[in-house]
Amino acid sequence: MFLASTVSPVICQDLTVNGTVGRNVLLPCSYNESVLERVNVSWTDQDDAAVLNIRGGREDSTFQDQKYKGRVKSFQEEYKKGNFSIKMKDLKVEDAQKYECFIHKIDHRMFIKLTVSEQPEVEEKMISPSDGAAGRNLVHILLLSALCLLLCF
Template sequence: MFVALRCSEVLLCTVLVYVSTASCQLKVSSFIGDDVLLPCVYAENEPLPEKVSVFWRDKDDNIVLDIRNNAPDTSSNQMFRGRVVSFPELYRAGNFSIMMTDVRQSDSSQYDCHIPAVDFQQRIVLIVSGPEQVT
């Protein structure tokens, strides 16, 4: 399945998501300078605890964002500080997706979203391309 979404002007992002059925990972594409949504949605049968912790890491196990007891911790790794936001109003629905702003070429990497309380992990591969060509 291939889905292309253009976010509203407020979010200023382009997201291309490819679901790989063999590896159960998502591939997300973005352009340098754009904002990109890295999805992490828990929709399993086992309910989430009322207070949940979620840990976002890059391929080198650097902290991208920690959500502890339903509160995002903004003291992330210097590389991501001020460029990653989450959506606390969506946590109760199991949505722990993050928005990475001002995407850089160096952001091309693998990212993991882990919810230890329910042993859930989502892997996202972000592919960053040069500036979008306007025709």
């Protein structure tokens, strides 16, 4: 007896993307083979909240979770190339989680883990003579300047 399976395989990919609080990040999702322009794609977070839906080849924010409203967009001109990546604006620490991009009809799934780091603070520091090499260089310059003044006059 021969058994044949008609279930198509689900293709999964995992990827990690790094972002910074307050900045934008691109969450990639693409499929290498040709897809229909009017394809349906669902972006969800790890709690199954709707990040962004693409229905019939257009963004559909009808069921989009409030925390993503006005912060997520896709690139409609890229759909025909199989690119359903999204840009998330104004990152927050709570955005750090796992996201799923699911391309319907072809059962293609991508899982993107987003890490979000705090924006590094830039410190301004005055150099004093006790600050290691930079301080020693400053002392040397001051001594040479004083010596030059003494010798020149």
